Amino acid sequence: MDTRIFQRSQETGNSDDISHVTTDVKDLIVEKIYEKAESISRKAVRYEGFRESLDKKIDLLLTSKVTGILFMLLLLGVIFWLTLVGANYPSRILAKILFGIQGFLESFLVSIGAPEWVNGFLITGMYKTMAWVVSVMLPPMAIFFPLFTFLEDLGYLPRVAFNLDYFFKRSGTHGKQALTMSMGFGCNAAGVVSCRIIDSPRERIIAILTNNFVPCNGRFPTLMLLASLFIGGLAPDLGWLLAPIAVSGLVVFGVFTTLVVSKLLASTLLKGLPSSFILELPPYRPPHIGGIIIRSIYERTLFVLGRAVAVAAPAGGIIWLLANIKLGNQSLLAQAAAFLDPLGRLVGLDGYILMAFIAGLPANEIVLPILLMGYLAQGSMISPDNFAGLKDLLISNGWTILTAINTMLFSLLHFPCATTLWTIRCETGKARWAIFAAVLTTTVALLVCFIIASLYRLVVWAIL
Amino acid sequence: MDFLLEDSFPRPLVALAGNPNTGKSTIFNALTGMKQHTGNWPGKTVSLARGTFYHKNVRFNIVDLPGTYSLLANSLEEQVARNFILFNRPDVMLVVTDATCLERNLNLVLQIMEITDRIIVCVNLIDEATKKGIYVDSDVLSEELGVPVVATAARRGIGLYELKEMILKVYSGEIKPSPRKVNYGEELEKAIGELVPRLEKTFSDGINPRWLALNIISGDYSIEDIKKLIKVRDKNRGGNAYGYSYFSTVPRNRELR
Numbered sequence: 001m002d003t004r005i006f007q008r009s010q011e012t013g014n015s016d017d018i019s020h021v022t023t024d025v026k027d028l029i030v031e032k033i034y035e036k037a038e039s040i041s042r043k044a045v046r047y048e049g050f051r052e053s054l055d056k057k058i059d060l061l062l063t064s065k066v067t068g069i070l071f072m073l074l075l076l077g078v079i080f081w082l083t084l085v086g087a088n089y090p091s092r093i094l095a096k097i098l099f100g101i102q103g104f105l106e107s108f109l110v111s112i113g114a115p116e117w118v119n120g121f122l123i124t125g126m127y128k129t130m131a132w133v134v135s136v137m138l139p140p141m142a143i144f145f146p147l148f149t150f151l152e153d154l155g156y157l158p159r160v161a162f163n164l165d166y167f168f169k170r171s172g173t174h175g176k177q178a179l180t181m182s183m184g185f186g187c188n189a190a191g192v193v194s195c196r197i198i199d200s201p202r203e204r205i206i207a208i209l210t211n212n213f214v215p216c217n218g219r220f221p222t223l224m225l226l227a228s229l230f231i232g233g234l235a236p237d238l239g240w241l242l243a244p245i246a247v248s249g250l251v252v253f254g255v256f257t258t259l260v261v262s263k264l265l266a267s268t269l270l271k272g273l274p275s276s277f278i279l280e281l282p283p284y285r286p287p288h289i290g291g292i293i294i295r296s297i298y299e300r301t302l303f304v305l306g307r308a309v310a311v312a313a314p315a316g317g318i319i320w321l322l323a324n325i326k327l328g329n330q331s332l333l334a335q336a337a338a339f340l341d342p343l344g345r346l347v348g349l350d351g352y353i354l355m356a357f358i359a360g361l362p363a364n365e366i367v368l369p370i371l372l373m374g375y376l377a378q379g380s381m382i383s384p385d386n387f388a389g390l391k392d393l394l395i396s397n398g399w400t401i402l403t404a405i406n407t408m409l410f411s412l413l414h415f416p417c418a419t420t421l422w423t424i425r426c427e428t429g430k431a432r433w434a435i436f437a438a439v440l441t442t443t444v445a446l447l448v449c450f451i452i453a454s455l456y457r458l459v460v461w462a463i464l
Numbered sequence: 465m466d467f468l469l470e471d472s473f474p475r476p477l478v479a480l481a482g483n484p485n486t487g488k489s490t491i492f493n494a495l496t497g498m499k500q501h502t503g504n505w506p507g508k509t510v511s512l513a514r515g516t517f518y519h520k521n522v523r524f525n526i527v528d529l530p531g532t533y534s535l536l537a538n539s540l541e542e543q544v545a546r547n548f549i550l551f552n553r554p555d556v557m558l559v560v561t562d563a564t565c566l567e568r569n570l571n572l573v574l575q576i577m578e579i580t581d582r583i584i585v586c587v588n589l590i591d592e593a594t595k596k597g598i599y600v601d602s603d604v605l606s607e608e609l610g611v612p613v614v615a616t617a618a619r620r621g622i623g624l625y626e627l628k629e630m631i632l633k634v635y636s637g638e639i640k641p642s643p644r645k646v647n648y649g650e651e652l653e654k655a656i657g658e659l660v661p662r663l664e665k666t667f668s669d670g671i672n673p674r675w676l677a678l679n680i681i682s683g684d685y686s687i688e689d690i691k692k693l694i695k696v697r698d699k700n701r702g703g704n705a706y707g708y709s710y711f712s713t714v715p716r717n718r719e720l721r
Binding site: 030032038041045046047 | 536566567570573574575598599601604609646648652678681683684
């Protein structure tokens with residue numbers, strides 16, 4: 001630090017060109033203040049019969065640079081493992097029951113002489129989509145939500161923010177973004193609203209725009225299902241280990257993307273210095289198990305499920321109509337898929353997958369059911385009432401491991417759902433930020449998928 | 465400007481600052497009793513409670529600033545607290561600290577010491593600290609900081625009389641605090657030393673030149689910003705020299721503009 005530097009700041013009145021210097025000076029000032037506070041309190045404060053609380057000892061382990069991050073990753077893996085393993089069996093049972101009822105309903109409609117199209121619209125369209133959403137989503141949510149609420153109650157989430165603060169600071173954004181990001185795991189719309197806790201408008205916009213890069217509950221089931229079918233299916237003996245690792249890997253990749261895109265925004269469009277904040281680590285509290293179950297099941301699981309069903313049923317009906325209304329000799333659905341197919345193929349997906357994501361704009365939960373209906377409407381006779389059948393259906397439609405990976409990545413990175421977009425508009429007060437969020441995320445999604453697809457093709461070409 | 469709440473703050477003016485949850489409000493309530501009212505910020509939810517109390521026939525006006533951990537002005541609360549101390553220059557600055565975690569609280573004390581000299585540090589919650597086996601030596605603390613220290617347990621009314629005594633003594637000049645400021649190291653101190661005389665010339669009245677120098681060096685303000693501040697202040701001179709209008713016109717961190 002020499003006088004030349006601050007003279008320059010006086011002349012130009014612009015801190016941009018000295019930002020690296022000023023950050024250092026600010027750090028130095030804060031550091032000196034902390035040093036002095038520490039030295040004074042060492043002299044003036046006496047501890048007698050005082051012992052470090054258990055909280056503090058645990059925090060030393062859970063918030064240290066190395067063990068804190070390791071523990072976080074391990075915890076993430078364990079949660080997904082518990083969810084995947086635990087959800088598998090009840091999912092099968094639910095599917096069996098719900099698709100069993102489908103048979104009853106169909107024969108009932110036939111017996112009262114309902115026309116073919118009523119049967120198709122109500123059963124194949126609405127009921128089947130709904131049954132899918134329930135059987136695929138309910139069990140993982142019923143396990144994942146209580147676990148997540150448990151950590152929340154325990155007071156672990158502020159520690160996560162603490163651990164991630166360093167990375168966000170490096171990205172030129174606010175450490176509180178770690179908290180808003182964590183909220184996004186529940187629901188991105190809620191995550192966007194929670195960005196209010198960030199005071200600086202610049203950093204708040206960054207947090208809002210990048211919140212969608214962590215998977216919400218609407219997308220977790222898709223990720224988990226595809227991971228257990230395709231990644232877990234790579235090695236049957238190790239499937240129980242590979243699938244949770246794959247989902248954790250995706251989450252870590254989502255966080256990584258959040259940081260990279262934040263950094264890009266912070267150094268281009270939304271320039272500025274990161275502001276510091278003080279996060280008080282609350283004491284750990286023993287969670288109330290009863291309260292957790294009530295809150296996570298009623299307020300989260302059933303709420304999300306209800307919303308999903310409410311969207312899935314009509315969407316299923318509409319998709320059935322699209323699949324069965326013919327224009328020329330092709331259905332509307334097939335035409336739309338054919339239109340999107342070149343772009344889909346380019347990024348390692350296909351037209352039906354892209355269309356399912358577009359049709360899933362109201363809620364991400366219905367992407368997979370819509371996709372399946374699209375494939376089934378093509379005339380495939382497989383009825384995916386079990387998971388092996390589902391995998392066969394996908395493979396018979398040209399799915400490879402690349403398709404699975406890229407579908408998961410696209411799900412992770414693509415445009416936010418309609419609710420989240422609307423929330424972004426409300427929170428920023430400008431529609432252009434919502435549009436920008438959709439364009440930004442979709443561009444990232446297409447780019448990442450294209451790179452993965454190209455690498456995959458390169459490897460396949462090199463091997464053959 | 466219709467959002468001016470008050471033309472000026474009557475003197476003598478005592479301002480109350482401190483970290484959140486240090487019992488700041490308890491002390492404010494204990495001092496003022498029922499003689500207080502709260503003013504809200506236009507559009508925002510930062511409120512300032514204000515009140516009066518008498519001690520030995522002197523009528524003190526007291527303002528409860530928002531609870532903050534620092535004055536680096538990252539949030540609206542910090543901005544409001546800092547600008548109040550900077551521009552309204554209270555006659556006595558009372559900083560409330562929590563005896564159970566004094567170290568963290570001292571950061572704020574040290575930052576306030578950069579802006580004003582007339583500081584009293586109140587070490588509150590000494591009863592809770594004793595329960596936890598933590599003892600704060602007020603004499604040592606006072607010696608180290610260079611400002612008077614009063615220990616209180618405001619919820620039980622302990623130390624409040626001593627606190628009022630100290631406020632009166634600092635106000636009357638019987639006790640002159642001389643804060644021992646943080647030494648920021650040779651390089652930075654040299655830079656401050658070179659800047660301060662020039663700032664004193666440019667801004668002859670009002671804002672603490674050392675604080676200004678620090679903020680210019682750390683990039684929070686440029687000379688233009690400060691001139692703008694002065695202009696705002698001068699415009700409000702006279703009728704509402706101590707008006708609230710500063711708070712809404714003072715730029716925050718440079719990054720926000």
